Amino acid sequence: MIEPSRFVSAAAKGLFVAALLTLSVTFGRSADARDVPYVPTPPEAVKKMLEMADVQPDDLLYDLGSGDGRIVIAAVRDFGVKRAIGIDIDPQRIRESWQNAENAGVADQVDFRQGNIFEEDFSDADVITMYLLSRVNRELRPRLLNELRPGTRLVSHQFTMGDWEPDAEATAANRSLYLWVVPAKVAGEWRAEGGADEIRLSLRQDYQMVSGDMSAFGQSTPIQSGRLEGENLVLSATTVREGTPVEVRLEGLVTEEDKIKGQLLLGDSATDVVLARARQD
């Protein structure tokens, strides 16, 4: 289901529906595959989206369904991003984008690719911006979770990602904006390296939320709160030491070599740990 009611004004809503009907009658999904009509993001919301993504000069940003190129251009011109890429299915939008980039003096740092976001590769992104629809976001979701590097930031104007809860929300120009950070994959069994069995994790994962059990210091306890922000994992549980409940906390980084490297914190003591996978779920 499309969700035109989320676009702000009734006039915009009418235009949106008319555009969609025209597209489906004129082209049909198979001939054009256009999933969303062109409606530009207001400049104030563009700025906020880029702030939420915390864009950095070395980031590679993609805008999926890039319209007239305004997010791509603002990322380079106003936020100092060295390279940004727009993908749009509509050749007219691509022509406008190049013209706008020329006018802004950033044409040598941007690329505009005419293509379908469901077919184009954007797996090298550090930041992805989107103004699509919830249905389209949900269809893209498996690729976002599986193809992007953990830590990649996603910002969506107005539309959510189904049951994947955002990591942050904001409002600008009366628009709702959402941020997600692609989580590392941690579901399964983990064990401290070196054959020592004293630290074990049995983890379940629901996007960035982590649950399961932590075995440490000879006790196995349910994880009370567990969360990933990209590759950063924080787990906490309560263990009993000399009859007193104490918080035990694991703060770690999920590495590219599929290890969790970090520290186990108990009271004032901190122990370095490196956990390796014993089983992947």
Ligand SMILES: C[S@@+](CC[C@H](N)C(=O)[O-])C[C@H]1O[C@@H](n2cnc3c(N)ncnc32)[C@H](O)[C@@H]1O
């Ligand atoms: C709501 S506009 C957003 C434009 C721009 N990102 C912005 O925020 O100002 C959505 C854009 O997605 C493009 N689009 C729709 N379906 C697409 C698809 N399957 N692949 C690539 N672009 C698509 C449309 O042509 C349109 O320009």
